[in-house]
Amino acid sequence: MDVITSGDRVPALLTFERACALVLDHLASVLPMGLWAVTQREAASQVFLSVRDEAYGVPAGAVVPWDASLCQHMTTGASPQVVADVGADPVMAGADARQAFPIEAYVGAPIRSAEGELFGTLCGFNPHRLDAAVEVHRPLLDLLASLLSQILQAEGLRERAAEREVELHRRATTDDLTGLATRAAFTDRLDHALALHRRDPRPLTVVMLDLDDFKDVNDSLGHEAGDELLRHLADEWAPLVRPGDTLARLGGDEFALLVHGSSGGDVVAARLGEILAGTYSLTGTDLRVGVSVGVAHLAVEDTTPTAAELLRRADAAMYAAKRAGKGRIVTHDEAVAAALARLPRPTGVARHDAAEVAGAAR
Incomplete structure (x- = not known):
């Protein structure tokens, strides 16, 4: 049995940002694509939070219209999660994103919040069509997207717990009526x-x-x-x-x-x-x-x-x-x-x- 001694270092909690970087690094090594990204949907926009880009020049922080994205079709079920030939998909073929970028292959999986709502996507684009055998990577993609969802939810729980602690401390130390000390x-x-x-x-x-x-x-x-x-x-x-x-x-x-x-x-x-x-x-x-x-x-x-x-x-x-x-x-x-x-x-x-x-x- 392993024994943890006082000298052992306790690993820091894995943040969502760090988890995104690790997931993209792993996917880039397993299935090279022109771009791997973790994105977030914010109202009518898609924000690229973390990016591994070899072909498109899309930086982290880039914002594109959600309605123009391929991810919107994947998350609604209009198109599959793995599309080896985007041109052959009747919905994705006409996506506005293809007017700006040469996207010929797409893979993606949704990332969800604790409430089950869509947070964003784990997705990859490629400027060339892929072999249909790329479908074999879908279980890994789903697993990693689920992992990111869980880490996102855990981080949200920690943030809400910290906010509650701050509020409880404020209520214990600050009088609500006058703003003076209690x-x-x-x-x-x-x-x-x-x-x-x-x-x-x-x-x-x-x-x-x-x-x-x-x-x-x-x-x-x-x-x-x-x-x-x-x-x-x-x-x-x-x-x-x-x-x-x-x-x-x-x-x-x-x-x-x-x-x-x-x-x-x-x-x-x-x-x-x-x-x-x-x-x-x-x-x-x-x-x-x-x-x-x-x-x-x-x-x-x-x-x-x-x-x-x-x-x-x-x-x-x-x-x-x-x-x-x-x-x-x-x-x-x-x-x-x-x-x-x-x-x-x-x-x-x-x-x-x-x-x-x-x-x-x-």
Whole structure:
């Protein structure tokens, strides 16, 4: 039994382009023709994808009308796949392609997609008639065309799988409504920042932002108006975020900002507050939208907390801002920490009702 060791090289997947080249090389050695080609039908055109040409001067990438081709008659069954004497075939004899090229012999087989639709052809042309015994090569031609079909289908499956993976990653990391980062993406980046802080201490800040009385917007103007407001705010806030920092929508009207650096969090939080201090026109109604902001700094000398703990600090500061009258910025400090310490610790990243924080602070 052969054993694959760690030093053995795993062969790369055979691409459709490479498979075409190998198939044409083999056919050219087994049955010399003036031209061997793999073509693709694109609407009303026939595109020569891969070519081995000894007689016609047709380059890869050449495009001819599909209706003028001999391949169209083969794929519809009007003519056979192997025609040793094209002039004797009642359909192919009058094909427009013969006006441009001296094609006296033809062989071809269809290449199909995973859905069974015609993709193109594996075909050969010759400027001279061939012996009728050329029919013996038809099984090989069919086999190689089938092989190309399977490789084409496998490549399509790989491409669709890759596209799905990209889309799944996009959905996991990008909020559909606002285009900001998602909670999952924010937590992942915060975990990474905290790992760096643990290994090579550097300051960072988490800012929690919660719109004041957002429920009233949804109740009075409808959820579409609320979504419009969230999109507007995201568009206003995003340009204020420095490269390397992360602004995320955690869900509903909850946002979070991860800022690398010593004082950037306060500066950005204050700027965000200034934007929301004004009046925003929404569906013909002027609204004054407020935001309560909680800031949690992590200094170089601080012990590295978990992501859940740092978010909890920022969240508690944000609720302290709401308790103080809303539309304010509160930084997590000993007073907020003491109030937070009197609350039951959640098992995960959870938010507490404002009344809980207020009661704990009394």
